[in-house]
Each structure stands twice: as C-alpha cells, then as structure tokens.
Amino acid sequence: MSSQRPDVSDEDLGIRAFKIKKAKAIERAIQHIRHGLGPAWSELTAEEIDELEWVLGEVWAYVARADWDSMHFGRLTMRDIIKMLTLGSQLRRHARGNIEILRDIHAVIDAEAPYEGFDEEPIE
Numbered sequence: 075m076s077s078q079r080p081d082v083s084d085e086d087l088g089i090r091a092f093k094i095k096k097a098k099a100i101e102r103a104i105q106h107i108r109h110g111l112g113p114a115w116s117e118l119t120a121e122e123i124d125e126l127e128w129v130l131g132e133v134w135a136y137v138a139r140a141d142w143d144s145m146h147f148g149r150l151t152m153r154d155i156i157k158m159l160t161l162g163s164q165l166r167r168h169a170r171g172n173i174e175i176l177r178d179i180h181a182v183i184d185a186e187a188p189y190e191g192f193d194e195e196p197i198e
Contacts, residue, residue, distance in 0.1 A: 100130045103147045107155070110148035117152065122159060129162035129179060136176040145183050154182050 104127060108115045118126070134142055150158075158179055165175045 096131055096134050099134050099142060100127050103130050103134075103145075106147035107150055110150055111152060111155070114152045118155070122155075125159055125162055126155060129158050129165070132162070132165060133176060133179050133183065136173075137180060141180075141184075147183065149185075150183065154185075157182050 104123075107126075137145075161175050161179045161182070164170060165172060165179075169175075
C-alpha cells in the first residue's frame with residue numbers, strides 16, 4: 075500500500091509546496107520592510123499592503139532564489155514602496171512587457187543606495 079494518498083498527485087504537491095514557500099518568503103520580506111520603514115509603515119493602507127504582497131509574490135516567482143535571498147528589503151523607503159506599487163499597477167494592467175516591469179521592480183528592491191526613480195536625474 076502506498077503512503078501517498080491516491081487523490082493527491084505529485085503536481086498538486088509541488089504546487090502546494092511552491093505556494094507555501096512563496097507565502098513564507100513574502101511574509102519575511104514584509105517583516106523586513108515593516109521594520110525598515112518604522113512608523114512610516116502605518117501610512118500604508120490595507121489595500122496597499124495587499125498590493126505590495128502581490129507585487130512581492132510576482133517578483134519572488136520571477137527571480138532566482140539566490141537573488142531573492144540577497145535582497146535587502148529592510149532598506150526600502152516609502153518612496154521605493156510607492157514606486158513598486160506603481161509598477162505593480164502597470165503589471166496588472168499589462169501596460170508594458172511583464173519581464174520589463176519585473177526587472178524594474180527588482181531594480182528598486184536591489185538598489186544599493188536609496189532608490190531615486192527611473193524617470194529622474196540622479197541626486198548628487
């Protein structure tokens with residue numbers, strides 16, 4: 075007799091494992107962001123937090139695990155979060171290519187210095 079339930083396929087188990095890993099990664103990232111933003115975190119609405127979680131989930135599915143693990147979510151500023159939410163809105167609307175938008179979001183998260191925006195001149 076098999077120890078695996080016959081009504082659960084390997085594919086179903088794989089999908090469930092993927093979703094669990096994704097949820098845990100998002101939860102850890104949100105904890106780092108919340109800590110990094112400090113009191114500014116409370117300025118975000120529940121809808122913005124839900125959207126941020128969705129955006130992070132899309133990025134998690136896009137990047138390599140090693141890249142995700144090296145991202146410094148605690149360095150993100152409120153300006154970075156707003157930019158990520160804006161890019162997430164573009165992603166949902168398919169305003170540009172998904173890969174291009176995901177790369178832009180990744181660049182916001184992975185910036186060494188505080189993110190200053192794609193459309194702005196660097197501050198010197």
